[in-house]
Amino acid sequence: MDQIRVGVIGTGYWGPNLLRNLHYLPDSEVVAVADKRDERLDHVRSLYSCLETTNDYRDFFDMGIQAVVIATPPATHYKIAMDCLQHGLHTFVEKPLTLDSAQGQEMVEYAESHGLVLMVGHTFEYNPAVRKVKELIDSGEIGDILYIDAVRVNLGLFQRDLDVLWDLAPHDLSILHYLIGQDPISIKADGGANIFEGKTDVAYMHLEFPGNILAHVHVSWLDPSKVRKITIVGSKKMLIYDDLENLEKIKIYDKGVEKLPYTDSFGDFQCSYRYGDVTAPYIHFTEPLRIECQHFVDCIKNGDRPLSDGRSGLRIVRLLEAAERSLACHGERQMYESAPLSSVAEQAAK
Amino acid sequence: MDQIRVGVIGTGYWGPNLLRNLHYLPDSEVVAVADKRDERLDHVRSLYSCLETTNDYRDFFDMGIQAVVIATPPATHYKIAMDCLQHGLHTFVEKPLTLDSAQGQEMVEYAESHGLVLMVGHTFEYNPAVRKVKELIDSGEIGDILYIDAVRVNLGLFQRDLDVLWDLAPHDLSILHYLIGQDPISIKADGGANIFEGKTDVAYMHLEFPGNILAHVHVSWLDPSKVRKITIVGSKKMLIYDDLENLEKIKIYDKGVEKLPYTDSFGDFQCSYRYGDVTAPYIHFTEPLRIECQHFVDCIKNGDRPLSDGRSGLRIVRLLEAAERSLACHGERQMYESAPLSSVAEQAAK
Amino acid sequence: MDQIRVGVIGTGYWGPNLLRNLHYLPDSEVVAVADKRDERLDHVRSLYSCLETTNDYRDFFDMGIQAVVIATPPATHYKIAMDCLQHGLHTFVEKPLTLDSAQGQEMVEYAESHGLVLMVGHTFEYNPAVRKVKELIDSGEIGDILYIDAVRVNLGLFQRDLDVLWDLAPHDLSILHYLIGQDPISIKADGGANIFEGKTDVAYMHLEFPGNILAHVHVSWLDPSKVRKITIVGSKKMLIYDDLENLEKIKIYDKGVEKLPYTDSFGDFQCSYRYGDVTAPYIHFTEPLRIECQHFVDCIKNGDRPLSDGRSGLRIVRLLEAAERSLACHGERQMYESAPLSSVAEQAAK
Amino acid sequence: MDQIRVGVIGTGYWGPNLLRNLHYLPDSEVVAVADKRDERLDHVRSLYSCLETTNDYRDFFDMGIQAVVIATPPATHYKIAMDCLQHGLHTFVEKPLTLDSAQGQEMVEYAESHGLVLMVGHTFEYNPAVRKVKELIDSGEIGDILYIDAVRVNLGLFQRDLDVLWDLAPHDLSILHYLIGQDPISIKADGGANIFEGKTDVAYMHLEFPGNILAHVHVSWLDPSKVRKITIVGSKKMLIYDDLENLEKIKIYDKGVEKLPYTDSFGDFQCSYRYGDVTAPYIHFTEPLRIECQHFVDCIKNGDRPLSDGRSGLRIVRLLEAAERSLACHGERQMYESAPLSSVAEQAAK
16 A cells, blocks of 8 residues: 555644654655744755645645644644544544543544544553553553552643643543553542643642552642653552653562451551562663554554544543543542443444 | 750650650750560660669659650550640650540640640751751742642551551641641542551642642652652742752752733733752751750750640641541542630640 | 855764754755765655765765765774865864874864864864853862863763774863863873773773873773763862753862861861852753854854864874873873974964 | 670771670670770760770770770771780771781781681671672673772761771772682772872772773762762673662663674674663662671681681782872882781681
8 A cells, every 4th residue: 555645734842743753654655734834834844845835734635635643732623633534534633632522522423433543642652661561560560550640740831722731631641541441430630820820830630540549640830850750559569650761761669568367366457568679671762753653654554443542532631621620629529421422433433 | 954854655666766865965864764565675775774664654753754755656645645744744745746636635735734845746847958948938039839749658667556647747747837837728638548448558638728829748658769859839949858868958949930921912821931050058967856855855944835836746636637537538628727725725825 | 155065974873963953054055965875865865855965975076065074984084084175175074083193183284274174073062061161160160170080981882993982082082171271291091892802892091181180081882871970179169060961960069178277286187178059050051063063164154263173183083092002001101292283284273 | 605705996986886786796795995085985885884994905905805896097906906916805907907018917927827816897798788799790690790890989088097098999999809709910090189298089990800800999088979889890781789879779780792703704893782671689788787797706706717807908908008009100000919928827727
């Protein structure tokens, strides 16, 4: 089969990285790039002189393009993505899929009922380190997951149409779902808007998952040090994934506490501690974005559902909406419910 | 004035440290030590052969002792401390003051109305690094406190009559009150009991303080790495106090985000980032316990109220009780109310 | 003045970085690229489709090119650079300038006597962090330099025509000269060839500079951890430059030992220690290569001598030759003598 | 057999630690302590009221003491130790054994020919982490040792009768001998006396061992950061022992370079790199001094030769003398020769 003809929409902060990777992939050919800003298009042409460029992505519809990659501001995702889907294009949308779950559901249903690939850019699901963590969990080496603590903070760029929840949390929420493999039962969020009224810049989320698994996520745009760390406490071992470490990104601690069988007449509890080796498994690192772009192209070619498909993107949007509701009422617990997708889509999704 | 004659009750994990420090202080003389366990008393005698030892602290009452230091299991604090107070002894109790605020209130009222010193071992209020942080805040160098994030985790000893909340959180809660200088408005707690049914071993607390200051505390007995870190984000600068650092315990980051006055017709927000030097102020370190013990002796000699007096101990107990209530109902927000101390005590407290 | 028309020779490991930077500079235009390997040229064309490419750099001589950048294997530097100089081209050569000082001297003399710019790629002299260190030294804040300790180790790529001395040491030797501002008096080198007979893969160098300044350099291709650290001990303060640190690349320690005036009758020495703050100055980081390429272009336009000119490159070559002689006789001390440049060159150099 | 009756001479910086450990050992009884300074003896009595104290260690000779532990200034070791040996006492001397190898030899010969235990305080040979490293080497896991790099630096106390070589290097030199198990062939030293004329405060040593093993030791009293690190590069794996790490003191890197047999017609070398897991083996840590003191007592009881016997102490003294000679002539290489011990001693040593 020939190369997939791709168009890239939006070349601001993230778009150029998607463009670069799609440009290199043997299976895809970036045919054109769209951005409202001429200076961005000039920049793109200086790098890839053979590319078509336009201020209006709708020009793509006459270019024999099969797929689009959308890296525009989140508020515009829905309109642009629906337009592309309705023109029969397979569509990749950067995270968050959209800022409104109703819109997200419409996108998912349309794509599924029309046999189009809809994928969202949950990059970390394509990160070799995260995949190694998943592997360690699935192998049973960690034992049952007791709880997961995630921290993603630094002095961060304040986004115009996002707050820290919508900007940073999608990463951790998608990682949590990827690792645990189930939808959460409930979510709570507390936080503060310290710099701009109503714009949350620090937040703490607390999630409950089936099997009594707890997860806590701390995101902040207002922290002196940059931290990207996930701690997983299992019944057998403990693990820390530090994304800022160059070589020892994952450390497995052969540590734990074991409950001893009931012993004395007073029913006192007894436990034993295990302190063992610490191991940092070697990870062969490849750029996650490369793997992600390849996956998008493969799904189009083979008619597969992406790992981070529209439903996955929708899940995160609904979780963030629940978190916002919680934030609005002093962190009151919100139950999570998955989107009521129409049976048509259900069928198609099979 | 002569040396204060002190008796030490309980020589398990912490008692020996108090004993050692009181032994060295020129202003105090440790006259006797009490512990139910003979082997502990043997050990103490092997170190301090001139000490009287007994299995029953009540023997102290005939030894012309003026003050006692109680480092027994928390569940026994109330009974022993009240007994000592009623025998007219100035009393130091390890944290937590007690496990029941009603008992704590009784202790405070008795001590205050009888002019006895009642002090609780909130060690960190006597830690030179914490005091340096306090100094930096009070000097205005950090600006207004926006939020404080505290983490105190490691693979910790499971206590028999405490959970992780009562074991570790008193440190952070007393530090927060010391630094902010006000009572919190509300507290919430989420957590899990992963090893023993009903015994919380990981907890996340969220507090609101006057002036819209948020604080978050994460404590755990089930973490692979040991962390003792407090991050303070101020309106001018940011600060990290890492108690495990030997030399650079405090780092001040001249970093921040400033809201610009100008906002354009679309009501866009504007902000500027400040990235500056990082400074680790030199701290002349003295053993906090030494300072704490000296303070206890000084208060007795000068009739002063200790920095960490009974009321301070009671405040933490009431906060922990509120946290427990919250924990019992999915982290529901609990308002904090200070103890309704009788006017008698109030008078005395003047 | 128009853009400088540049040709790039060699697009292996380092060439593409020079190409990228020269491509972006408004003052220069990369006209053509030469490499013997077609696959490399294909790769370059895929990135910069408008570029001329050739297997033979001599084609440049008919392209109206004014300057060349040579990033070929060191053994070929001399032949190619002389050829370009003789065709009147300003020449930039990657470090080391050459593997033989006689050749280096010839290059310098030719360039200087013909008014051509000859520059060598001592990148660290254009590194904002190194420049900050220089600034701190020149400001007197550190006091007199007592000694400098440099470590540059990791599990490194074994080069075909270089050993670790010629591969890594040029960085540290050029940094030392840049910071101290004088030629060394002597150099010694010890080391080992652990993997390939006669190919040094770990080396320790010891240099003496005027003013009784000592410097020690440790380079290795066989170390488990990557280290890029320079410690400068001054009479007033101490400083560590850690190139692998993202934010706190430079730490200034207000620490020192001071000799007290002679005091007692026994003439015992007395000293006092100073322990003070640690400060990490904020460094506005720009890609050193960008600054370096801009400097090359500026020197051509303004007829200036580059900071890292041919003489600078020659100095390092002569130092490495002396180090090799020392290595050959158990680290015997070798005096350093600067190259006896012909008066013609001297004149021109004025 | 009864407890060994021990006397401790010198209670300055290190003596109290030896005293504390010998005090706790069930197999030894500290009978008396000697120090010229009354205030030190007062301090000791405040801790161990049952001890005899004296200003003159010779009083020990009438106290039925069997062994002495000498922690006085090194310059006094010889005189005191010989006196004790001549009074038939088993003798433990802090490192360095003495400052003059002729004296050291006399001590060794006397002790060996009179069947007395003479032990020197090379503490690291009793350090569980160092022993773990030894175990890893002996097991063959690391492969052949290629080279060892040791760094022991910080802003250190200037000793009155020692320079940094005699103060810090004995640790690394004894560790090197312990790990490699052979005498070095040669030693070289370079360094500087930056604060006091003639008192070396920074030094670099380079040693050659049989089997083409190189070792480099960097010691300094003038460094901003405290470092205690030993890197061992083996033919199979690499290892770092960082004594300042609390939990991961030893890290084993499954990394290496392998020479491939195949070399093509041009005689090019070929190698492959191995990057694998990093493992930090769990070490059950016990105070090295406790193990060391127990060993001294055991050797007396069982008539064994201590691991760090007089010969071991003498070896280090001779190495340091050679290093000093090298330092005096610009780091000229000095061959190492072991002490020519008299046959009598040799016999006894059997």
